[in-house]
Amino acid sequence: MPTPASAPQSSPVLHSRPVAYAVRADFFRPSPVRAVFDISMREGMISLAGGNPDLGVLPLDELGAVAGRLIAEHGLEVLQYGTGAGLEPLREAVCEVMSTAGIRAVPGDILITSGSQMGLELVTSLLCDPGDVVLVEAPTYVGAIGTFQGLEADIVHVACDDDGLIPAELERTIAEVRAQGRTIKLLYTIPNFNNPSGITLHPDRRPVVAELCRNAGIALVEDDPYGLLDFWDTPLQAIRSFDESVIYLGSMSKIFSPGIRIGWVLAPRDVRDRLQLAAEATTICPSVLSQHLANIYLREFDWRGYMNRAIDRYHERAQRLDAALAAHLPESVRWTRPHGGFFVWLTLPEGLSAEALLPRGIEEGVVFVPGTAFFGDGSGDGNLRLSFSLESPDRIEEGVRRLARVVTAALEI
Ligand SMILES: Cc1ncc(COP(=O)(O)O)c(C=O)c1O
Numbered sequence: 001m002p003t004p005a006s007a008p009q010s011s012p013v014l015h016s017r018p019v020a021y022a023v024r025a026d027f028f029r030p031s032p033v034r035a036v037f038d039i040s041m042r043e044g045m046i047s048l049a050g051g052n053p054d055l056g057v058l059p060l061d062e063l064g065a066v067a068g069r070l071i072a073e074h075g076l077e078v079l080q081y082g083t084g085a086g087l088e089p090l091r092e093a094v095c096e097v098m099s100t101a102g103i104r105a106v107p108g109d110i111l112i113t114s115g116s117q118m119g120l121e122l123v124t125s126l127l128c129d130p131g132d133v134v135l136v137e138a139p140t141y142v143g144a145i146g147t148f149q150g151l152e153a154d155i156v157h158v159a160c161d162d163d164g165l166i167p168a169e170l171e172r173t174i175a176e177v178r179a180q181g182r183t184i185k186l187l188y189t190i191p192n193f194n195n196p197s198g199i200t201l202h203p204d205r206r207p208v209v210a211e212l213c214r215n216a217g218i219a220l221v222e223d224d225p226y227g228l229l230d231f232w233d234t235p236l237q238a239i240r241s242f243d244e245s246v247i248y249l250g251s252m253s254k255i256f257s258p259g260i261r262i263g264w265v266l267a268p269r270d271v272r273d274r275l276q277l278a279a280e281a282t283t284i285c286p287s288v289l290s291q292h293l294a295n296i297y298l299r300e301f302d303w304r305g306y307m308n309r310a311i312d313r314y315h316e317r318a319q320r321l322d323a324a325l326a327a328h329l330p331e332s333v334r335w336t337r338p339h340g341g342f343f344v345w346l347t348l349p350e351g352l353s354a355e356a357l358l359p360r361g362i363e364e365g366v367v368f369v370p371g372t373a374f375f376g377d378g379s380g381d382g383n384l385r386l387s388f389s390l391e392s393p394d395r396i397e398e399g400v401r402r403l404a405r406v407v408t409a410a411l412e413i
Contacts, residue, residue: 028150032373033142036358040367046399048321048386049367051195051342053254057309059301063293066300070292082288084280086112086264090291093298094250094264101227102241103248105266111275112286116225116251116263120188121147122278123221123247123265127185128153133177135187137165139345139374139383141195141223144188148376154182155376162336164201165189167208174216186219192227192236193341196374196385200338203237210243225251226341228307231315240266247271252294254342255307260290314342320393321386324400330408335386342389345371347382349411354384357406366402 033049040047070078085091091107098105113119120143128134130152136144138157148155156177159169170187177184189209191201201209213220222239230236240246248266256262265275279286297303321344325335332349348354354370361368371383386403388396 024150024152027152029146031142031146033369036367036369039362044365046366046391046395046402048391048396048399049369050390051387052390053258054310054313054390055257057306058257059306066296067293070289078289078292080288082285082291084276084285086110086286087291087295090295093295097298098238098250098266100235101224101238103238103266109266109269109272111265111272111279112291113263113265113279114261114283114286115253116223116249117143117147118282119249119263119265120144120221120223122275122282124148124151124153126274126278127219132185133182135170135173135184135218137189137194139196139371139380140188141190142373144223145374145376157375157377160197160199162199163205164191164194164199165205165209167205167212170209170212174212174218184216184218186221187213188221188223190223191239192224193229193338195226195341196343196369197345198336198338198341198343200236206239207242210239210246214243214245219247220245221247221249223249225254228255229311229314230340231311231318232339244268256294256297256303260294261287262290262294314389317388317391317393317396321388321396321400324397328400328404330411333407342387344386344388346384346386348384348407352407352410353381355381357410360406360409361403364402364406366399368403
């Protein structure tokens with residue numbers, strides 16, 4: 001109902017009393033990616049910042065008809081509470097999705113969550129006490145940093161190269177952290193087309209990393225929202241495909257829609273059961289309507305066909321971004337060349353600060369995310385993340401021209 005013009009926009013404050021926050025309230029910080037979201041929406045701005053999938057390939061009319069039918073014909077079920085574990089047919093369907101990555105699993109091993117972000121939150125709260133150490137790639141997903149910091153875990157980065165986590169560095173870091181008397185609870189890795197670096201963990205390194213974690217008694221959490229978005233169509237074998245102790249996080253966000261908020265956790269049965277208890281204490285159950293829609297999408301739609309169309313777009317945009325960077329940026333700038341996912345990681349020439357460049361980029365009409373967002377320790381200011389998932393190739397090229405003007409000007413100062 002529209003608000004009458006004379007009605008107050010918010011209720012008057014009758015009593016104001018200070019809220020006694022928990023200590024941990026200070027650990028929840030605004031996401032640097034969301035901070036540039038509003039700026040991205042400004043007229044004329046080119047955003048190489050966000051990590052939104054291209055939903056333009058989706059059959060919206062057909063999906064709308066399915067959603068309508070679900071409510072009209074099965075409303076009493078799909079608008080009701082559901083089970084904590086999630087719909088059994090959807091759990092079956094995600095087992096099928098994971099089989100592409102070589103994973104063998106049964107529905108009883110799966111917990112459906114409201115996005116994989118929730119899965120990560122549950123796993124962290126189940127495994128980590130305040131002060132426990134979480135090992136992560138350098139750099140890593142900004143949302144994971146937020147979760148770990150919010151739950152008072154200490155983040156320690158492990159060095160990576162163009163083939164991902166360096167096993168010798170992982171081994172060294174484990175020994176170093178332990179020598180300080182600290183407890184390491186988990187290694188969090190995004191082995192495929194890492195957000196933000198675009199780097200993929202080399203297949204030869206995967207068993208080595210898994211073995212190092214197993215031997216050290218550290219849980220390995222494999223977060224894999226981008227694995228299917230491979231431009232070369234060479235399905236990457238998940239670490240979980242050869243190590244059943246791995247806790248694997250999956251998501252519908254990049255293969256269908258982030259708005260339906262459906263993800264899943266595949267974990268050893270005892271871990272999965274405890275995760276379900278934690279999930280029920282958080283959300284009672286994932287959205288039943290969303291689960292039905294996701295289930296029908298995976299079973300009755302040519303979802304791989306739509307995904308492949310999106311991948312073609314991502315591929316074209318990634319190529320255009322790479323070519324534009326080569327054409328317009330000074331030679332001293334380096335960047336990654338991913339064959340999938342959404343992101344390129346750029347390394348600035350010595351002495352330049354990505355945080356200092358951002359306001360100048362905004363003035364020029366281009367937004368990106370400074371590298372500091374992807375480190376828990378404030379480092380990364382010599383890097384920035386560029387996303388190629390949503391802007392058109394021409395706008396990507398123009399965005400890079402604008403970025404190049406900013407970088408070149410900064411080098412001349
Ligand atoms: C590496 C990684 N993990 C998890 C997520 C969150 O995914 P979801 O939408 O399933 O919560 C994202 C989203 O960008 C991501 O990049």
